[in-house]
Amino acid sequence: MTLTERLMSVVAFALFVFFLGVLIVYVPRVDLGVVLLVTILLCAYDLFWHKTPARD
Numbered sequence: 001m002t003l004t005e006r007l008m009s010v011v012a013f014a015l016f017v018f019f020l021g022v023l024i025v026y027v028p029r030v031d032l033g034v035v036l037l038v039t040i041l042l043c044a045y046d047l048f049w050h051k052t053p054a055r056d
Contacts, residue, residue: 013047016040 001009020036 009047013043016043 017040020040024033024036
């Protein structure tokens with residue numbers, strides 16, 4: 001992954017977290033907060049820790 005792709009993915013992740021943060025501020029429910037936290041953690045795992053398959 002090139003530096004530009006990595007930078008754009010981090011910016012997209014930050015905007016995604018910001019959007020979900022706005023949602024939890026305006027709808028303060030515990031169950032919604034848990035779902036949003038799991039969603040953010042899954043997205044972070046896929047973006048930062050998950051290994052991409054090797055290209056042939």
